[in-house]
Amino acid sequence: LTRFMLSTGARIGECLAVSWAQVDVHGKTVAIDYNLTRITGRGLHRRRTKTAAGERTLRLPGWAVDMLIRRGDVAGWSGPVFPSRATRGRGGSWRDPSNTSRAFREARERAGFDWVTSHA
Numbered sequence: 662l663t664r665f666m667l668s669t670g671a672r673i674g675e676c677l678a679v680s681w682a683q684v685d686v687h688g689k690t691v692a693i694d695y696n697l698t699r700i701t702g703r704g705l706h707r708r709r710t711k712t713a714a715g716e717r718t719l720r721l722p723g724w725a726v727d728m729l730i731r732r733g734d735v736a737g738w739s740g741p742v743f744p745s746r747a748t749r750g751r752g753g754s755w756r757d758p759s760n761t762s763r764a765f766r767e768a769r770e771r772a773g774f775d776w777v778t779s780h781a
Contacts, residue, residue, distance in 0.1 A: 662676060662677075662743050662761070664725060664728050665725065665728070665729075665742070665743070666779065668721055668724070668725035669691065669693065669721070670719075671719075672696075672779070672780065673758050673761055673765070673779055674696045674697045674698055674758045675693050675695070675696050675697075675710070676743065677741070677743055677755065677756050677758050677761060678696055678697035678707050678741075678755070679691060679695070679741070680740065680741055680742065681733060681736070681738045681740065681741075683742075684729055684733070684742060686729055686730055686733070689720055689721045689723070690718050690719060690720055690721060691718070691719055692716075692718045692719075693710070693715075693717050693718075693719060694710060694716045695707050695708060695709060695710065696708055696709075696710055696711075696715075697755055697756075698758065699757060699758065699759050705755050705757060707755060736753065740753040740754075741754070741755055741756065743756055744756060745757070762779065765779055
């Protein structure tokens with residue numbers, strides 16, 4: 662996930678909302694069309710980006726395409742690109758962006774990089 666974020670510049674909720682249908686490894690692109698958010702009392706929701714400008718197709722560097730090919734071969738090229746750990750290998754379900762943000766923050770703090778944000 663971190664490598665994907667670095668290769669695209671997309672935010673956590675956008676990266677977690679990417680499905681394999683949006684990835685074109687041959688064309689080396691990914692379509693960022695959705696955002697994944699948690700709505701209190703209702704759960705996770707995958708929605709189109711707020712504006713047409715938010716929908717974009719991005720070119721991927723070769724190292725990111727290689728990473729996606731390895732993931733796709735394991736995942737069977739279906740479902741979310743970055744599924745919940747609890748459902749990985751079974752088609753997967755969406756990973757909670759709030760939990761993911763917290764895990765990133767904790768990892769940065771342990772590594773002494775608490776000043777770094779996921780948007781840096």
